[in-house]
Amino acid sequence: MLLSDTDETAILVSARFTFPPNVNALVLQKAQPPPGWAFCVFKIVSVDAMGKATNLRDDVASAAVRAVNRVSRMTGRGSGTVIGGRVGIKISPDLVTSLSRGRSVLLVSGTNGKTTTTSMIVAGWGVPVTTNQTGANMPAGHVAALVESTSAQVALETDEAWLPATLATTGPRVVVLLNLSRDQLDRANEVRQMAERWRKALETHDDPRLIVVANASDPLVVYAAEVATNVLWCDVPTTWLADAVSCPKCTLAISHVGSQWHCSCGFAKPNNITTLLGDELVIDGVTVALDLSMPGEFNRSNAAMALTALHSVDVKLDEAVVRINAVQSVVGRFSVRRWQGHVLRLLLAKNPSGFEAMLATIVNDESDVWVAINARIADGRDPSWLYDVPFERLRGHRVYCFGDRRLDLATRLDYAQVEYVIVEDHAQLPVAKDTISLLANYTAFSDWLEKSEP
Amino acid sequence: MTTICVLYPDLLGTYGDGGNGLAIYERARRRGLDATLVQAGLNDEVPDAHLYLLGGGEDGPQSLATDLLRRSSFVSRVRDGAHVVAVCAGLQILGLTFCVEGNEEFEGLGLVDVVTGRGERRSVGELATRVGSQLLVGFENHGGRTTLHAGVEPFGSVVKGRGNDALHDGYRTKNIWATYAHGPVLAMNPWFCDEVLATVTGRELEPLASAADLLYQERCRVLSN
Numbered sequence: 001m002l003l004s005d006t007d008e009t010a011i012l013v014s015a016r017f018t019f020p021p022n023v024n025a026l027v028l029q030k031a032q033p034p035p036g037w038a039f040c041v042f043k044i045v046s047v048d049a050m051g052k053a054t055n056l057r058d059d060v061a062s063a064a065v066r067a068v069n070r071v072s073r074m075t076g077r078g079s080g081t082v083i084g085g086r087v088g089i090k091i092s093p094d095l096v097t098s099l100s101r102g103r104s105v106l107l108v109s110g111t112n113g114k115t116t117t118t119s120m121i122v123a124g125w126g127v128p129v130t131t132n133q134t135g136a137n138m139p140a141g142h143v144a145a146l147v148e149s150t151s152a153q154v155a156l157e158t159d160e161a162w163l164p165a166t167l168a169t170t171g172p173r174v175v176v177l178l179n180l181s182r183d184q185l186d187r188a189n190e191v192r193q194m195a196e197r198w199r200k201a202l203e204t205h206d207d208p209r210l211i212v213v214a215n216a217s218d219p220l221v222v223y224a225a226e227v228a229t230n231v232l233w234c235d236v237p238t239t240w241l242a243d244a245v246s247c248p249k250c251t252l253a254i255s256h257v258g259s260q261w262h263c264s265c266g267f268a269k270p271n272n273i274t275t276l277l278g279d280e281l282v283i284d285g286v287t288v289a290l291d292l293s294m295p296g297e298f299n300r301s302n303a304a305m306a307l308t309a310l311h312s313v314d315v316k317l318d319e320a321v322v323r324i325n326a327v328q329s330v331v332g333r334f335s336v337r338r339w340q341g342h343v344l345r346l347l348l349a350k351n352p353s354g355f356e357a358m359l360a361t362i363v364n365d366e367s368d369v370w371v372a373i374n375a376r377i378a379d380g381r382d383p384s385w386l387y388d389v390p391f392e393r394l395r396g397h398r399v400y401c402f403g404d405r406r407l408d409l410a411t412r413l414d415y416a417q418v419e420y421v422i423v424e425d426h427a428q429l430p431v432a433k434d435t436i437s438l439l440a441n442y443t444a445f446s447d448w449l450e451k452s453e454p
Numbered sequence: 455m456t457t458i459c460v461l462y463p464d465l466l467g468t469y470g471d472g473g474n475g476l477a478i479y480e481r482a483r484r485r486g487l488d489a490t491l492v493q494a495g496l497n498d499e500v501p502d503a504h505l506y507l508l509g510g511g512e513d514g515p516q517s518l519a520t521d522l523l524r525r526s527s528f529v530s531r532v533r534d535g536a537h538v539v540a541v542c543a544g545l546q547i548l549g550l551t552f553c554v555e556g557n558e559e560f561e562g563l564g565l566v567d568v569v570t571g572r573g574e575r576r577s578v579g580e581l582a583t584r585v586g587s588q589l590l591v592g593f594e595n596h597g598g599r600t601t602l603h604a605g606v607e608p609f610g611s612v613v614k615g616r617g618n619d620a621l622h623d624g625y626r627t628k629n630i631w632a633t634y635a636h637g638p639v640l641a642m643n644p645w646f647c648d649e650v651l652a653t654v655t656g657r658e659l660e661p662l663a664s665a666a667d668l669l670y671q672e673r674c675r676v677l678s679n
Contacts, residue, residue, distance in 0.1 A: 190468070190512040191512075242467070245464040245465070246464070246518060248514075252518070253464075253496050381579070381580075382593040382595065384470035384473070384638055385469075385470050386470060386638075387471070387472050387473030387476070387641065407672050408642075410665040410668070411642070411666045411668075411669045414664055414665035414666065415473070415477050415480045415666075417480075422665075
C-alpha cells in the first residue's frame with residue numbers, strides 16, 4: 001500500500017506489492033506524471049529492509065521491477081514489462097546475471113520466428129517456464145520476466161542485436177539461432193554485420209557447455225555458429241536466401257543446388273546434421289510425430305528447432321511434440337478475431353522473408369485480403385522493404401490497404417498490378433462474409449489485436 | 455525497343471531497390487511504350503541496355519559488384535552514352551574511390567569525378583532534396599560522405615536529411631542520375647521516373663495517374679514540414 005504520498009516522494013509498503021521477504025518498503029522519488037498517469041517514479045531513494053540479505057541490491061532492484069511494472073499496468077500504460085526492467089537495471093546493472101544464476105536458460109534469436117519458437121519451447125517443456133511472452137526481448141524485458149517467475153526453466157526470446165550481450169549475462173544452456181535476413185535496416189544497418197557480431201560473441205564465449213541449435217540452411221547463421229564448440233545443426237526448409245547470395249566469408253557467389261549450398265572458397269552447408277525436416281521430422285535418428293495446429297511451412301521449421309533445443313536439455317521428444325502440436329496461436333498470431341462484424345485471421349509479417357512466408361498461407365481463391373503497414377520505430381522507419389515482398393502473388397485478390405503507410409503499400413500493389421483499395425473510411429469496406437486474412441507488420445498488428453475481439 | 459536492366463539485384467538490392475526497375479518498366483508499359491525489363495545477376499554478362507539501374511548494398515557485395523562491373527562491358531557502354539540511375543552504393547561505385555571495411559580507398563569505376571569518404575556518422579533517415587522546381591523524396595541509409603570535384607553538378611540540394619554532405623545530394627551528368635535516396639525512389643517520385651523515361655526513350659510523355667501520385671503528395675507534405 002501507499003504509506004505516504006507527498007508532491008516529491010511516495011513510500012510503498014509490501015502489503016500491496018510482492019517484495020522479497022526481507023524488504024518492507026520502498027521510498028520513491030516522484031516525477032511529474034504524464035497525462036493519464038496516476039503517478040510516476042523518478043528513482044528509488046531508499047529501501048527499508050530487515051534481516052541480512054545476501055544480495056540486498058539485487059533484491060531491491062527486483063522489488064523495484066515488480067513495483068514499477070505493477071504501477072505501469074494499474075495506470076493502464078502498456079503491458080508493464082519494459083519500464084520496470086529499466087529501473088531494475090539502473091539499480092543493479094548486473095541484475096540479468098544474478099537473476100539467471102542457477103537456472104536453465106534457453107535463448108532464441110533470429111530475424112523471424114523468435115516469439116513463436118520461444119512459445120513452442122515453453123509449451124513443449126511441460127513444466128512451468130519463465131519467459132518474456134510479450135515480445136519484450138531486450139535486457140529490460142528479460143529482467144521483468146526473470147523477476148516475475150521463479151521457475152528454474154527459462155526461455156527468453158532475444159533481439160538479434162542484443163544476443164551477444166545476453167549470451168554473456170545469462171550464461172545460457174542453449175541458444176537457438178533461427179535465421180538472419182533483412183529487417184529494420186534503419187536500426188540494424190546491415191544483416192551481414194549482425195552475423196559477424198554473433199560469430200564474434202560465440203567465438204569468445206567461454207562456457208564450453210553451451211549448446212548452439214543452428215539452422216544449417218541459412219548461410220549467415222552457419223557463418224555465425226560454425227565457431228561454437230557444440231552445434232546441433234538443423235536442416236530445415238528456409239526459403240528466403242536473398243541475403244545470402246554472396247558468401248559471408250569471401251563475398252563470392254554461393255551456389256544453391258536443391259537444399260545444398262556451397263562457395264568456391266570451401267564454405268558450405270554443414271553435413272553433420274542432427275535434425276532433418278522433410279515430410280517427416282527426424283531428430284537424432286528418431287522420427288518425431290510433428291502435426292502442428294498452426295499453419296505455415298515456417299512454423300514446422302520453428303517447431304523442429306524448438307524440439308531440438310528441448311531434446312538437448314533432456315525433455316522427452318514424444319511428449320514435447322504432443323504439447324507443441326496443440327498450440328493454436330501465439331500472442332494473437334494466426335488467431336481468428338472479430339471486428340465490426342468482420343471475421344479476421346491475424347497474420348504478423350514484419351519483413352520480406354516473413355511476408356513471403358505469410359503470403360504462402362493465403363489460399364488462391366480470389367478472396368479479399370487486408371494488409372496494414374506502419375513505419376513507426378518498432379517497425380523500422382523505412383518501408384522500402386515493401387518492394388522486396390512478392391506482392392505479385394496477390395493478383396486476383398482485392399487488397400484493402402490500412403495503416404499509417406497505406407499509400408506506400410497501395411503504390412507497391414499498383415506497380416505489381418494488384419487490385420487495391422486505400423481505406424480512408426471504414427464505411428467503404430464491403431459487408432462481411434467469409435474469414436479475411438489480415439497481414440500486418442509489428443505495430444499495425446498490435447493495433448488490430450487491440451481493437452478486435454476474440 | 456527500350457531495354458531497362460537491373461544490375462546485380464543479388465548484390466545491390468538491399469533496400470527494396472528492385473522497385474526502381476519495376477516502377478519505370480510499369481510506367482512505360484502503361485503508356486504503351488515498347489520496353490523490356492531484364493535483370494543481370496552476378497554470374498551473368500552485362501547485357502546491352504538503354505538504362506542501367508544500380509542499387510544499394512553492404513560493403514562486401516558493393517566491392518564485389520564494382521570488381522565485376524570493372525571487368526565487364528558496363529564502363530564502355532556508359533561512356534558510349536547508355537543511361538544510369540544509381541542510388542546509394544551505386545552512386546559510390548561510379549566514382550573514383552569509396553570506403554569499405556578494411557579499405558579506405560577502394561577504387562571505383564571512375565565514370566564520374568567524385569570521391570566518397572567515411573562520414574562522421576551514419577546517415578539514416580528521410581531524405582528530401584530540391585531538384586529544380588521539384589522535390590525529391592526518399593529514405594537514405596549509408597555511411598558515406600561524397601565530394602564532387604569541379605565540373606560535376608549535384609543532383610539536388612538537401613532540404614531534409616544528409617545526402618552527400620548535408621548540402622547537396624547525388625550528382626547529375628549527361629546520362630547519369632545519382633542519389634542517396636535508396637530503394638524505390640523512382641516508384642515514390644513519379645516525376646523523376648517520368649523524366650528518366652522521357653530522356654531514355656527520347657519521347658514526350660503524357661501524364662499518367664497512379665497511386666504513386668497520392669504517395670508523393672503525402673511524402674512532400676510530411677517532409678517539407
